[in-house]
Amino acid sequence: MPTKRSIYLDYAASTPTDPQVVEAMLPYFTDIYGNASGAHAQARASAQAIDDARHSVAAVLGCDPEEIVFTACGTEADNLAIRGVAWAKKQLGEGNHLITTPIEHHAVSHTFNQLCERFGFEQTIVPVDSHGVVDPHAIAAAIRPETTLISVMYANNEVGSVQPIADIGALARSRGIAFHTDAVQAAGYESLSVNSLNVDLLAISGHKIYAPKGIGILYVRRGTNLLPTLTGGGHEMNRRPGTENVPYIVGIAKALELVERKRDTENLRQRELRDKLIDGVLNNIPGSQVTGHPTRRLPNSASFVFSGCEADPILMHLDLAGIQAASGSACTTGNPEPSHVLTAMGIPHELGLSALRLSVGRQTREADIDAVLEILPDVIEKVRQLNPTYQMMS
Numbered sequence: 001m002p003t004k005r006s007i008y009l010d011y012a013a014s015t016p017t018d019p020q021v022v023e024a025m026l027p028y029f030t031d032i033y034g035n036a037s038g039a040h041a042q043a044r045a046s047a048q049a050i051d052d053a054r055h056s057v058a059a060v061l062g063c064d065p066e067e068i069v070f071t072a073c074g075t076e077a078d079n080l081a082i083r084g085v086a087w088a089k090k091q092l093g094e095g096n097h098l099i100t101t102p103i104e105h106h107a108v109s110h111t112f113n114q115l116c117e118r119f120g121f122e123q124t125i126v127p128v129d130s131h132g133v134v135d136p137h138a139i140a141a142a143i144r145p146e147t148t149l150i151s152v153m154y155a156n157n158e159v160g161s162v163q164p165i166a167d168i169g170a171l172a173r174s175r176g177i178a179f180h181t182d183a184v185q186a187a188g189y190e191s192l193s194v195n196s197l198n199v200d201l202l203a204i205s206g207h208k209i210y211a212p213k214g215i216g217i218l219y220v221r222r223g224t225n226l227l228p229t230l231t232g233g234g235h236e237m238n239r240r241p242g243t244e245n246v247p248y249i250v251g252i253a254k255a256l257e258l259v260e261r262k263r264d265t266e267n268l269r270q271r272e273l274r275d276k277l278i279d280g281v282l283n284n285i286p287g288s289q290v291t292g293h294p295t296r297r298l299p300n301s302a303s304f305v306f307s308g309c310e311a312d313p314i315l316m317h318l319d320l321a322g323i324q325a326a327s328g329s330a331c332t333t334g335n336p337e338p339s340h341v342l343t344a345m346g347i348p349h350e351l352g353l354s355a356l357r358l359s360v361g362r363q364t365r366e367a368d369i370d371a372v373l374e375i376l377p378d379v380i381e382k383v384r385q386l387n388p389t390y391q392m393m394s
């Protein structure tokens with residue numbers, strides 16, 4: 001149960017559902033519940049809601065509604081993009097070589113690994129620099145005649161670094177290679193204009209943009225060969241079978257419309273809070289370091305490492321003080337190894353174990369940042385005092 005004080009700084013892991021989103025969804029649980037494939041008034045009302053949602057999402061992405069596929073989550077959108085294109089192109093005899101980076105979410109990296117370990121694909125994992133950014137020239141150098149797909153995440157979930165997506169997309173297009181980006185963290189903060197970004201496939205997750213968990217979107221550029229990864233009915237224009245989850249589809253479309261409308265003002269506001277947090281930590285905690293790119297990072301993302309600490313006790317002390325934070329990505333919390341992202345950025349093993357991610361969001365206020373800046377220096381000190389190795393070194 002939350003303690004008296006509750007400061008939520010884990011928006012990168014999940015966001016609360018916007019009440020306006022809940023309101024938009026509610027009729028589709030109880031009043032309009034028809035299966036959208038049917039041939040009666042209830043079914044038509046559901047089909048209309050899906051159609052409206054598809055148009056609304058397409059307006060944000062600057063694409064045709066037919067290029068939008070609703071999925072059950074961001075992970076599924078990534079899987080469908082990668083497996084779908086890799087298989088389709090292999091079947092057409094275009095090749096079996098894939099390119100990605102070492103900092104991708106497991107929804108991407110584990111999919112690549114399985115394709116390579118079990119299904120005869122090959123991958124080149126292009127390194128990132130110490131800020132967690134990949135160089136498009138290095139991607140260009142990795143391209144082979146049999147390369148069919150490049151996948152580079154838009155913004156990293158652990159350190160917030162934003163990748164040069166439009167440049168990589170232009171490169172991929174000039175070489176006739178499909179380009180996928182996992183935009184799960186970038187959505188709501190960065191432009192999702194698929195034409196400016198030169199992407200062929202782009203994945204979004206509902207619960208990072210104030211919609212519920214368990215709904216996602218995949219943009220698929222017209223003409224992209226995609227073998228469906230689920231088999232069943234002809235839903236989503238034969239790309240993703242399964243009776244449509246109408247309330248959640250309505251919800252994610254509403255959420256995307258709202259984050260897009262608030263994007264400029266929220267980016268400014270959240271960036272100010274985030275910068276105050278970063279400056280406060282660096283100025284008040286000796287041995288602290290920001291991870292990720294100093295400027296080209298998501299406006300809500302602050303991530304640190306601290307010498308002489310491990311993340312778990314930091315998180316525990318913060319939690320006891322009512323501050324909810326994360327170490328690395330939500331999916332790897334509890335793993336005693338440093339995250340694959342920090343390792344790829346060349347952060348030493350011991351330091352990587354201390355990773356702390358504080359991600360602000362819509363409900364974050366300046367008083368929350370002040371409270372964290374008051375509590376965190378003592379927490380780090382306490383954790384260091386309990387670390388015998390740190391005691392010997394200091």
Ligand code: PLP
Binds near residue numbers: 075157
């Ligand atoms: N990609 C990134 C970058 C993420 O941060 C996440 C969630 O943490 C996902 C994909 C997976 O999205 P979902 O939780 O909707 O499956």
